[in-house]
Amino acid sequence: MESTSAPLAQLAGVGKRYGATRALDGLDLALHPGQVTSLLGANGAGKSTAVGLLLGLLVPDAGHVRVFGEAPRTPAVRRRCGVMLQSAGIPERLCVGEMLALVRAGYPAPRSVADCVALAGLDGLLDRRYGALSGGQQRRVQFALAVCGRPRLLCLDEPTTGLDLDARQRLWAAVRELVADGSAVLLTTHYLEEAEALSDRVAVLAEGRLAAEGGIDAIRARVAVRRIRCVSSLPADTVARWLGVQAATRDGDALRILAEPAEPVVRSLLQHDPALRELEIQRAGLADAFLALTRPAPAEAA
Numbered sequence: 001m002e003s004t005s006a007p008l009a010q011l012a013g014v015g016k017r018y019g020a021t022r023a024l025d026g027l028d029l030a031l032h033p034g035q036v037t038s039l040l041g042a043n044g045a046g047k048s049t050a051v052g053l054l055l056g057l058l059v060p061d062a063g064h065v066r067v068f069g070e071a072p073r074t075p076a077v078r079r080r081c082g083v084m085l086q087s088a089g090i091p092e093r094l095c096v097g098e099m100l101a102l103v104r105a106g107y108p109a110p111r112s113v114a115d116c117v118a119l120a121g122l123d124g125l126l127d128r129r130y131g132a133l134s135g136g137q138q139r140r141v142q143f144a145l146a147v148c149g150r151p152r153l154l155c156l157d158e159p160t161t162g163l164d165l166d167a168r169q170r171l172w173a174a175v176r177e178l179v180a181d182g183s184a185v186l187l188t189t190h191y192l193e194e195a196e197a198l199s200d201r202v203a204v205l206a207e208g209r210l211a212a213e214g215g216i217d218a219i220r221a222r223v224a225v226r227r228i229r230c231v232s233s234l235p236a237d238t239v240a241r242w243l244g245v246q247a248a249t250r251d252g253d254a255l256r257i258l259a260e261p262a263e264p265v266v267r268s269l270l271q272h273d274p275a276l277r278e279l280e281i282q283r284a285g286l287a288d289a290f291l292a293l294t295r296p297a298p299a300e301a302a
């Protein structure tokens, strides 16, 4: 979905190095109200670095970062942001209820405790010590702390890692609710189905640069590969050698083929096997597109 509204937060031409490692190289990213933007990329692509810059935890070497039109990390900006990072740094001996009270007190119009409990699934956990909770329960508490201030900008760095299905779907519902209220959300995730379920926009990072950016459909359309499935007795290794076929495997009676473009391959299949049946052709999913966009370019022949 294209947004005509002004961005709530923006990275413009941002570069960041750690010693000899170039983590980000000229990254442009804009977060708009009422939208979830998913930042995708392989391990080490620069996602957490981008989140750290947006929150003012890191300082860029090049370019600039603006949040609500200001430099990040001023008290006024922080009161309008919610954050769930990979490492939470929450004191283990505090009770969940005490911690929620502390964090809620830092915001001008926080959610009620009951709302936070319902939104994050904290039933029965308020009197428990944080350090004594399971990993998934700790993630829920972190989410409650991130959303308790009704943030206009919410950054979630791999929020559902370690969450069970119920907790994951609760978190998705809570994110959708925040976005419907006009908040901007930046999500980093390795779960492509999560990006597909939640995002309005996707930005794919590869080696610190933007490999693609746009709506989910636009990202999928960047990749012309199609998945073909049919019931056929043709040998998979023969089909795998046809022009345009990237892979062909047998799955019981069925042949599964990745092809680009699909039409000539379908013509050949029908020509070589008149008994072929149950032909299905699917467009690439986000996972196919992601792999194609982040695959390193083949080395130039010497």
Ligand SMILES: Nc1ncnc2c1ncn2[C@@H]1O[C@H](COP(=O)(O)OP(=O)(O)OP(=O)(O)O)[C@@H](O)[C@H]1O
Binding pocket: 018, 019, 021, 022, 023, 041, 042, 043, 044, 045, 046, 047, 048, 049, 050
């Ligand atoms: N504090 C640091 N010191 C040195 N190098 C770092 C530091 N933090 C990150 N890097 C390097 O910067 C690059 C980008 O790291 P970053 O954590 O932003 O990636 P990421 O996309 O979030 O990865 P992941 O999916 O594994 O969380 C990597 O090469 C990483 O090794």
